[in-house]
Amino acid sequence: MRFYLAPLAEITSKEFRLLCYEGGADVCYSEMISARAVTLRNKKTIGLSEIDSREPETYLQFFGGEPEVIKEAAEKILSLVTPAGVDLNAGCPVRKVVASHAGSQLMEDPKRLGEIVKALRSVTNLPLSVKIRKGFKHPSYLECAFAAQENGADFLICHPRLRTEMFSGVSDFSVSVELAEKLRIPVIHSGDIHSPDDLKFFENSNIYGIMVGRAALGRPWIFDELKGMTVTEERKREMMRKHFQYYLDLNDKFGHTMIRRHASWYSTGKTGSAEFRNSVFSPANDISAVVEMINRFFGLHL
Numbered sequence: 001m002r003f004y005l006a007p008l009a010e011i012t013s014k015e016f017r018l019l020c021y022e023g024g025a026d027v028c029y030s031e032m033i034s035a036r037a038v039t040l041r042n043k044k045t046i047g048l049s050e051i052d053s054r055e056p057e058t059y060l061q062f063f064g065g066e067p068e069v070i071k072e073a074a075e076k077i078l079s080l081v082t083p084a085g086v087d088l089n090a091g092c093p094v095r096k097v098v099a100s101h102a103g104s105q106l107m108e109d110p111k112r113l114g115e116i117v118k119a120l121r122s123v124t125n126l127p128l129s130v131k132i133r134k135g136f137k138h139p140s141y142l143e144c145a146f147a148a149q150e151n152g153a154d155f156l157i158c159h160p161r162l163r164t165e166m167f168s169g170v171s172d173f174s175v176s177v178e179l180a181e182k183l184r185i186p187v188i189h190s191g192d193i194h195s196p197d198d199l200k201f202f203e204n205s206n207i208y209g210i211m212v213g214r215a216a217l218g219r220p221w222i223f224d225e226l227k228g229m230t231v232t233e234e235r236k237r238e239m240m241r242k243h244f245q246y247y248l249d250l251n252d253k254f255g256h257t258m259i260r261r262h263a264s265w266y267s268t269g270k271t272g273s274a275e276f277r278n279s280v281f282s283p284a285n286d287i288s289a290v291v292e293m294i295n296r297f298f299g300l301h302l
């Protein structure tokens, strides 16, 4: 079984991905990259495609509703970077994305989804994945998965919730298992995996891999835990130190915001975390004050 870090908008930057590799992830996904913005030469969007040379197997994820636009964007990005593979986002539930016929809106239109996969396939021989949901308002995962497979996808990722469910409740693991039985290409499940116990459902199934998103926040070592390893407190602290140091080295607003956000996630479940979180996000505390708080709270030496 292979373990994947899920694409998480504004979170799965190269710094966090490096940590997740160290924590046992086999493959990591970038956050979604707007194909339209790439074609408009938006520098910030193009910057999202950067991959650190130490990353072993990182996929870049694109979203867009028009085959020609996705094609142009992928060509542009692939002339700048060579990721391990590319992915099409057919699951994003955000209104603005859906309004542009992209993300989970593609679950309503398997034909268009197929055309976009075909367009991506025409520009690269790199491994190509498609990340779907269970459907938009109603299940459409089978039609969409077959459209992806028939148009050249090498594997499929399924986050089995309807768009209307957003992130509520628990994802429907049985949908991923069904897809893994029916498709020719490998299927990866994404959704609500927190501990090795959650993997039991997939024993004796054809599931090829497991993708972890929210559970990796404040716990980038979860991949090793899912593989059955025990992660010592000392190793956790060392990973945290490294993680914060990556962002400190950036010495910019993005790095400072990420330090606050990740500090908050790392504090989850620890005594005094609510108070710590309030202080970390308080505009009254500048980054050096925040670093001091982090050192005190986690026993680090940044």
Ligand SMILES: Cc1cc2nc3c(=O)[nH]c(=O)nc-3n(C[C@H](O)[C@H](O)[C@H](O)COP(=O)(O)O)c2cc1C
Pocket (backbone or CB within 6 Å): 006, 007, 008, 009, 030, 031, 032, 061, 089, 090, 091, 092, 131, 159, 167, 190, 191, 192, 193, 211, 212, 213, 214, 215
């Ligand atoms: C904050 C956040 C950002 C996300 N961003 C993306 C994204 O950019 N692309 C994507 O395909 N899915 C995105 N997702 C969905 C996740 O990749 C994943 O499928 C979903 O969270 C279920 O997995 P989990 O329970 O392990 O988090 C995002 C989810 C969250 C919570």
